[in-house]
Amino acid sequence: MLRAHGAEAVREAERPLLEAGEPLMLRAAAALAERAVHHLRSAPFAPQVLVLAGAGSNGGDGLHAAAILRREHSLAADAITAAPRRHEEGAAALEAAGGTLHPLASLDEERLAHLLCGADLVIDSILGIGGRPEVPAELLPLLEAVRDSGVPVLAADLPSFVDATTGQAAPEALPARETVTFGAVKAGLLLPGGAELAGTVHLVDLGLEEHLPARAAVERLEDADVRALLPRPGRDSTKYRRGVVALAVGSEQYPGAAVLAVSGAARTGAGMVRCLAPQAVLDLVLRARPETVGHPVGPGRAGGRVLDDETLARTHAVVIGPGLPGDDPRVRRGVALLAGQMDVPAEAPRRGVLDAGALGAIDPGTRLCPDVVLTPHRGEAERLARRLDIDPDLPAPELARALAAATGATVLLKGAITLVAPGDGGPLRSQDDATPQLATAGTGDVLAGVLGALLAAGLPGPDAAALAALLHGRAGRLASRDGLHPLVALDVADSLPEAIGTILADAQDLNRGAR
Numbered sequence: 281m282l283r284a285h286g287a288e289a290v291r292e293a294e295r296p297l298l299e300a301g302e303p304l305m306l307r308a309a310a311a312l313a314e315r316a317v318h319h320l321r322s323a324p325f326a327p328q329v330l331v332l333a334g335a336g337s338n339g340g341d342g343l344h345a346a347a348i349l350r351r352e353h354s355l356a357a358d359a360i361t362a363a364p365r366r367h368e369e370g371a372a373a374l375e376a377a378g379g380t381l382h383p384l385a386s387l388d389e390e391r392l393a394h395l396l397c398g399a400d401l402v403i404d405s406i407l408g409i410g411g412r413p414e415v416p417a418e419l420l421p422l423l424e425a426v427r428d429s430g431v432p433v434l435a436a437d438l439p440s441f442v443d444a445t446t447g448q449a450a451p452e453a454l455p456a457r458e459t460v461t462f463g464a465v466k467a468g469l470l471l472p473g474g475a476e477l478a479g480t481v482h483l484v485d486l487g488l489e490e491h492l493p494a495r496a497a498v499e500r501l502e503d504a505d506v507r508a509l510l511p512r513p514g515r516d517s518t519k520y521r522r523g524v525v526a527l528a529v530g531s532e533q534y535p536g537a538a539v540l541a542v543s544g545a546a547r548t549g550a551g552m553v554r555c556l557a558p559q560a561v562l563d564l565v566l567r568a569r570p571e572t573v574g575h576p577v578g579p580g581r582a583g584g585r586v587l588d589d590e591t592l593a594r595t596h597a598v599v600i601g602p603g604l605p606g607d608d609p610r611v612r613r614g615v616a617l618l619a620g621q622m623d624v625p626a627e628a629p630r631r632g633v634l635d636a637g638a639l640g641a642i643d644p645g646t647r648l649c650p651d652v653v654l655t656p657h658r659g660e661a662e663r664l665a666r667r668l669d670i671d672p673d674l675p676a677p678e679l680a681r682a683l684a685a686a687t688g689a690t691v692l693l694k695g696a697i698t699l700v701a702p703g704d705g706g707p708l709r710s711q712d713d714a715t716p717q718l719a720t721a722g723t724g725d726v727l728a729g730v731l732g733a734l735l736a737a738g739l740p741g742p743d744a745a746a747l748a749a750l751l752h753g754r755a756g757r758l759a760s761r762d763g764l765h766p767l768v769a770l771d772v773a774d775s776l777p778e779a780i781g782t783i784l785a786d787a788q789d790l791n792r793g794a795r
């Protein structure tokens with residue numbers, strides 16, 4: 281699991297080390313220089329490095345790195361000082377190593393273009409964790425020139441003009457090929473804004489770990505977490521023990537959503553998938569997925585329960601919403617079931633997914649638990665926020681958190697980066713596994729099914745949600761050959777087994793699973 285921290289937590293963790301006289305900046309600079317050398321390994325003869333240096337400690341990192349590149353790697357490294365002041369110690373080190381510092385104010389357009397023309401790598405060390413997401417006017421031409429030059433950028437600690445805690449970024453901030461981050465991954469590198477600019481994140485150990493708070497600000501599941509979390513069938517498994525998921529999905533208007541959600545659940549390894557839908561929808565579902573257990577709903581049954589007590593007691597999670605109009609009786613009943621407002625046996629499921637049409641049934645009085653996951657995209661999240669008297673314009677992390685706090689449910693906010701705000705107030709999860717090819721109708725229905733299967737298997741809501749986002753994203757990447765070609769939603773469901781298998785096989789511990 282990747283654990284990221286905000287600026288304050290990092291400063292607090294650094295404090296005791298700095299007080300003990302640990303040379304943190306020199307360690308950071310050495311690591312930065314090493315990564316620069318790595319990036320220049322296939323550069324032409326006598327490559328040149330240009331450091332953009334601010335006046336704070338981030339500038340110090342860049343200037344010391346340039347000095348190390350000169351002293352220890354005999355590379356031509358010079359700097360542009362991007363603030364009226366400069367980091368004096370770093371500047372002295374670079375000058376002592378024979379480097380040149382060009383004050384930005386002394387460079388006209390032509391001279392700047394000339395410097396960039398000769399550069400093989402730019403190190404962005406204008407601002408680090410002290411940075412705010414606004415670019416001063418005098419720096420705009422510099423950033424534009426670097427961007428236009430196409431020279432690869434290595435960011436020191438985090439891309440400049442990104443908020444290390446929230447990820448908010450100035451629109452003019454420079455995208456990096458790699459970010460060499462010091463001591464701890466910064467939360468802003470995993471959140472929308474910063475994540476798009478960071479490139480690959482390379483963490484440098486500065487010995488901060490034991491001083492960081494036990495609780496991260498943002499977490500991200502990685503392959504090893506999938507292997508730890510994903511339940512695998514064993515010799516004593518039965519279809520009931522693996523988890524039974526019931527999906528109230530699909531209507532006359534949107535029958536296909538049922539096929540997609542059911543396929544997502546089945547392909548994730550649910551023990552049994554029940555589908556509660558009108559007969560015409562069930563016919564379609566059964567043609568595509570004959571293993572589905574159908575429960576017809578419709579005229580004459582609209583007021584009554586679809587699953588009897590015994591069946592409900594042997595169902596472990598529900599998915600309500602894909603392909604349902606807001607006034608469908610299954611929505612009202614499903615939300616009431618998950619909110620504990622229905623007269624059902626104690627074993628009836630209180631965990632599940634509320635998606636699409638079901639999100640409209642949540643009002644200020646709805647109290648849910650963290651094992652219920654709401655799965656809005658941005659538009660749905662904003663509509664829900666208005667109904668719950670939450671500012672719909674909040675940045676995504678705050679919006680997800682506010683919706684979770686207001687409902688008690690876990691909120692999975694879909695997007696290029698999918699955020700999960702746990703209903704119990706636990707650390708925000710941020711998953712960046714997807715491809716823009718997933719931006720096509722119906723892929724969200726598949727996600728709801730994946731999540732339903734994981735909840736039915738017994739995973740806690742926040743883990744199930746982050747894991748579903750990861751598996752769905754990976755399946756999307758497989759189905760589109762890493763974003764190369766278009767996909768349709770059913771391709772995503774069909775790629776789930778391979779996505780899962782590839783992650784599990786990578787651990788070479790296949791014999792732990794079923795044989």
Ligand SMILES: NC(=O)C1=CN([C@@H]2O[C@H](COP(=O)(O)OP(=O)(O)OC[C@H]3O[C@@H](n4cnc5c(N)ncnc54)[C@H](O)[C@@H]3O)[C@@H](O)[C@H]2O)[C@@H](O)CC1
Binds near residue numbers: 337
């Ligand atoms: N504290 C430590 O022990 C270590 C810090 N290190 C580096 O130090 C960095 C933090 O250094 P600083 O606290 O000096 O902060 P920065 O170097 O990030 O920023 C310097 C100052 O610039 C100003 N500023 C912020 N946003 C601005 C904007 N948009 N336009 C113009 N000016 C702006 C602020 O006054 C800020 O304090 C880290 O990111 C890391 O790179 C490393 O050397 C490792 C050790």
Ligand SMILES: Nc1ncnc2c1ncn2[C@@H]1O[C@H](COP(=O)(O)OP(=O)(O)O)[C@@H](O)[C@H]1O
Binds near residue numbers: 697718719
């Ligand atoms: N630009 C994008 N990059 C990566 N993933 C995306 C992008 N746009 C959408 N997605 C993903 O595609 C899915 C779309 O879901 P949703 O909007 O609910 O679609 P639908 O309602 O048509 O099923 C979500 O999982 C979302 O995270």
Ligand SMILES: [K+]
Binds near residue numbers: 404405406437
């Ligand atoms: K930086």
